[in-house]
Amino acid sequence: MTMYRLSKLSGVPHATLNNICSGQAKIEKCSAETLYRIAKVLNVSVEDLIKDAIAQSDLKAQQERSYEYGLPAYLQKDLDEYKKGLKNHSSLLDCLWGELYGSINMAEISDGVISHEQADYLRQKYLWRN
Numbered sequence: 572m573t574m575y576r577l578s579k580l581s582g583v584p585h586a587t588l589n590n591i592c593s594g595q596a597k598i599e600k601c602s603a604e605t606l607y608r609i610a611k612v613l614n615v616s617v618e619d620l621i622k623d624a625i626a627q628s629d630l631k632a633q634q635e636r637s638y639e640y641g642l643p644a645y646l647q648k649d650l651d652e653y654k655k656g657l658k659n660h661s662s663l664l665d666c667l668w669g670e671l672y673g674s675i676n677m678a679e680i681s682d683g684v685i686s687h688e689q690a691d692y693l694r695q696k697y698l699w700r701n
Contacts, residue, residue, distance in 0.1 A: 572613075581608040591624075594631075598624040638692040643684050649674040653697060672698055 574592060578585040583605055590596035598606070599621050610620045642650065649671045656667040672694075679690035 577609065577612055581612045583608050594628075597628070638689045643678050643682065646671075646674040646678045646685070650693070650697070668698060 574585060574588045577583070578588055587596070587601075587605065588609075591598050591601070603617075606617045606620060610617045613620065615623075639650075649667070653664075653667045653671045655661070656664045661667065675685075675690050675693050675698075678685045679687060685693075
């Protein structure tokens with residue numbers, strides 16, 4: 572079922588469903604009415620809806636944590652140096668950022684030793700921070 576159809580059948584705004592599905596909003600934090608409406612359309616209990624969402628969230632978190640292990644030595648070194656620079660408020664942070672960016676790209680594109688998803692995860696977590 573598409574989010575559009577779920578929205579129409581449940582009366583839950585499409586934007587709310589999009590936020591839930593993208594992870595911007597946690598389903599266990601939704602109102603009881605929202606949970607009830609979604610569960611009713613999907614023909615599942617509210618408890619099962621929440622339990623499945625939490626299980627998927629836990630699985631995603633485990634997968635993301637695994638993205639930081641088994642990196643090639645040069646990428647691991649640059650990642651460690653960047654983390655240390657962040658922690659110590661290094662004046663060379665822009666250089667460390669550039670090194671890490673280059674290492675992620677090299678590991679993904681040139682060497683093919685990390686997946687596109689793994690590279691995106693590392694970029695999002697460390698380089699595109701607010």
